[in-house]
Amino acid sequence: MSIKDVAARAGVSWKTVSNVVNERPVVRPETAERVRGAIDELGYVPNHVGRDLRGGSTRTIALVLPELANPYFAILAERIQKAAGERGYTVSVELSLGDREVERDHLVGRTARPVDAVILSPMALEPSDLVGLSAATPLVLLGEAVPAGENVFHVAIDNAGSAVDVVRHLVDGGRSRPLFLGAEEGQRSTGAERLAGFRAACRYAGIELDPSLIRRADVWDRATGRAVVAEAIDGGLAFDAIVAANDLLGIGALAALREHGRAVPDEVAVVGWDDLPESAYAVPSLSSIAPDLEALVSAALDAAMGVMPTAGDRVGVAAHEIVVPHRLQVRGSSVSAGSARR
Amino acid sequence: MSIKDVAARAGVSWKTVSNVVNERPVVRPETAERVRGAIDELGYVPNHVGRDLRGGSTRTIALVLPELANPYFAILAERIQKAAGERGYTVSVELSLGDREVERDHLVGRTARPVDAVILSPMALEPSDLVGLSAATPLVLLGEAVPAGENVFHVAIDNAGSAVDVVRHLVDGGRSRPLFLGAEEGQRSTGAERLAGFRAACRYAGIELDPSLIRRADVWDRATGRAVVAEAIDGGLAFDAIVAANDLLGIGALAALREHGRAVPDEVAVVGWDDLPESAYAVPSLSSIAPDLEALVSAALDAAMGVMPTAGDRVGVAAHEIVVPHRLQVRGSSVSAGSARR
DNA sequence: CTGAAAGCGCTTACAG
DNA sequence: CTGAAAGCGCTTACAG
Known part of the structure; x- marks a missing residue:
């Protein structure tokens, strides 16, 4: 046929x-x-294979994600695929599983099948992988900022700014000893940027940050969040709030607090990032920074499809930095039921 | 190059x-x-495009799922992709978004790019779509049983049997008025099979089933579970257990019970299916039928790759039916903390 | 507006 | 063991 x-x-x-x-x-x-x-x-x-071989547009975009077990990535994949479909594009979801080599191969287009563009959420990339990068085909980096070159875009929320919003909310609620859960080394990783905003806001608020209040999390999942918080409690650390670098860590933190008899939010407030659907069903429901997913998806697709994003973009020196709006979704984990506070 | x-x-x-x-x-x-x-x-x-065009094996399997917002599908996609990668295969994840036409196109291989096999989790297919089906390339149906033909396989847990396990567990715990959440019409859909097992086990246990205890759920997600259970409570319906057709419905049910002041598990026990990671973090943690995902994944891949599955398979008249083990993971939502019952 | 030719990268027979 | 030819389905110039 x-x-x-x-x-x-x-x-x-x-x-x-x-x-x-x-x-x-x-x-x-x-x-x-x-x-x-x-x-x-x-x-x-x-038969698209004929077209693909011929060269020219494949109308396909590769979406490279670390994993799908984190609902944030699963939902992102679904929304990108849906939105791309509406624009006549196919999305090929690739899992890097945190393998630097896999991420690098997609970065430079060393793949078995051609695509028109790559949208990549890096996990294991080293800064050196991004130096002097310029892509033949549009490359959209999600989550990690990058000092990028020709045809390389960056789409993310203002990570540091959103951390400031979180700290302000906690300080307004009377918290003074916040613990940061999910600290990362490096300059430009998501965890590092959220931590930087957290530190800056704490300093502004006059909060002194005991180094033991800054905790790493090897994996950003529920089990690790639970384990790190349990360890902090068992170690006798005093804190009245937890700023979790994502909702999964926050959900794990809630479990640890519950198991150790710490009342949330009365004794400890908890806030995360991503606003996962399950966060609204956590007990208590989890406050979270909600990225504007619709804006994120359409900005990423605009960039991938060579349409210059217009609204809310900020063009840097060489790179195209697109900052997507976010808002703080306040729920029961950070505000007492009786309180009428924002 | x-x-x-x-x-x-x-x-x-x-x-x-x-x-x-x-x-x-x-x-x-x-x-x-x-x-x-x-x-x-x-x-x-x-360049795989050359191979693909030439014909012969593409070493690619299409995995067609309704959505990724349900963590069960997201995790399944991740595990299938990982396992396929280890066997040298690529997986192309396609979302049907519950569109019958999309599912049917994949069923008959009417797609823009060729694959060696299709693994499909049907959502919108009508029984008539499956009649007389015989595929040129292996077709693996997940979740829905199918009176299938040449080259068509079916991989799933024993849905009816697992429902019997759930009812037995509840009856052992002294429950006598269970509500079924997620009833479906039809003979062979997942919801219909779980309901059939539920009905049979209730009859065996001498439980009379008031029709109002059988509730449909248009979508199997948290919000629908919450809404349907809230409606049942508001309607004055009496029940002491909820058998939710999947964990998302169960998590929604827990929210509705909490909001209506019903104690779980003391007043109402709740059990679901899928054993999602978040179910272990629900409050109280949600009991669930856990499919043996490793067995499911490897059986599906065996069938897709033309390796006849050996362990635990049951070859029907014309179809290849592979039944994957499951177990009941008992947690706090169905057993009081003090109780030592399984 | 329509037709005939060339070529994308690869693999499969077929010779040597 | 290695080489030269044909062809998978399509699109891109190039003629008419």
């Missing part, structure tokens, strides 16, 4: 079928109609 | 490069070594 069968059926050359399929306005309407009829009758679907 | 560049570099014909890449044992070891050297130096990655 190929373009030739359709051509034979419609009584035209296969080139004409190609023109109809690609909606090129060079075919006489009645001919086009006849061709479309033949396509329907035969149930013909154009 | 193509096979020809590598051939030139290594001083052999490109056919020889192809033989090395495909590990055909017809190349002299020293020649192969030289070719591999050239491949590394040039950073050559074989």
Whole structure:
């Protein structure tokens, strides 16, 4: 079942079928109609492999994510795939599983099948992998800031700024000893930026940060959040709030606090990032920084498809930095039921 | 950068490069070594599009799922992708978003790019879509049973049997008015099979089932679970247990019970299916039927790759039915803290 | 507006 | 063991 069968059926050359399929306005309407009829009758679907091999646009975008077990990535994948589909694009979801080599291969387009663009959420990349990077095909980095070059974009919320919002909310609620859960080394990783905003806001608020209040988390999942907080409590550390670098860590923190008899939010407030659906069902429900996913998805796709994003973009020296809005979704984990506070 | 560049570099014909890449044992070891050297130096990655077009194996499997927002599917996708990668296969994750047409296209291979096999978790398929189905390429149906034909496989847990396990557990705990949440019409859908097992076990236990205890859920998510249970409570319905057709519904049920002041598990026990990671963090933690995901993944891949699954398979009249083990993970939502009952 | 030719990168027979 | 040819389905120039 190929373009030739359709051509034979419609009584035209296969080139004409190609023109109809690609909606090129060079075919006489009645001919086009006849061709479309033949396509329907035969149930013909154009074989993209032919196009792909020929070169030119594949209408496919690779989406490279560390994992899908974190619902944030799963939901992101679903929304990007849906939005891309509406624009006539196919998304190929690739899992890096935190393998630097895999991420690097996608970064430089060393892959077995061609794509028009790559949207990559880095996890294991080293800064050196990004130095002097300039892509033949659009490359959109999510989450990690990058001193990027030609054709390289960066789409994310203002991580440091959102951390400031979290600290302000906690300070407004009377908290004075916040623990940061999910600290990361490095300059530009998500964890490092959230921590930097946290530190700055604490300093502004006159909070002195005991180094033991800054805790790393090897993996940003529920079990690690629970273990790190349990360890902090068992170690006798005093704190009245937890700023968790993502909601999964925050949900783990809630479990540890519950198991150790610490009342949330009365004794300890908890706030996370991502605003996962399950966070609204946590007990107590988890306050969280909610990225504007719709804006994030459309900015990433605009950049990937070569449409310069207009609203809210900030073009840096060499890189295209797109900052997506966020808001703090306040829930029961950071505000007492009786309180009427924002 | 193509096979020809590598051939030139290594001083052999490109056919020889192809033989090395495909590990055909017809190349002299020293020649192969030289070719591999050239491949590394040039950073050559074989272009799969050439292979795909040529016909023969693509080493790619399409995984068609309704969505990724349900963590069960997200985790399944991740595990299938990981396991397939270890076997040298690529997985292409496609979202049907509950669109019958999309599911049907994949069912009959009417897609833009060829794959070696399709693993499909149906959501919107009608029974008539499956009648007389026989696939040119292996087709693995997950979740829905199917009266299938040549090259069509079915991999799932024993849905009815697992529902019996749930009811037995509840009856052992002294429950006598269980509500079923997530009832479905039809003969062979997941919801229908779980409901059938539920009904049978209740009858065996001498429990009379008021029809109002059988509740539908249009979508199997948290919000719907919450809404349906809230409605049941508001309607004055009496029940002492909820059998939720999946964990998301169960988590929604827990929220509704909490909001209505019903103690879990003392007044109402709750059990779900899927054993999501978040279920262990629910409050109280949610009891659930845990499918053996490792067995499910490897059975699905075996079938997709044309390896006849051996362990635990049951070959039906025309169809290949593979039944995967499950177990009931008992947690706080169905057993009082003090109780030592299984 | 339509037709005939060339070529994308690869693999599969077929010769040597 | 290695080489030269054909062809997978499509699109891109190039003629008519």
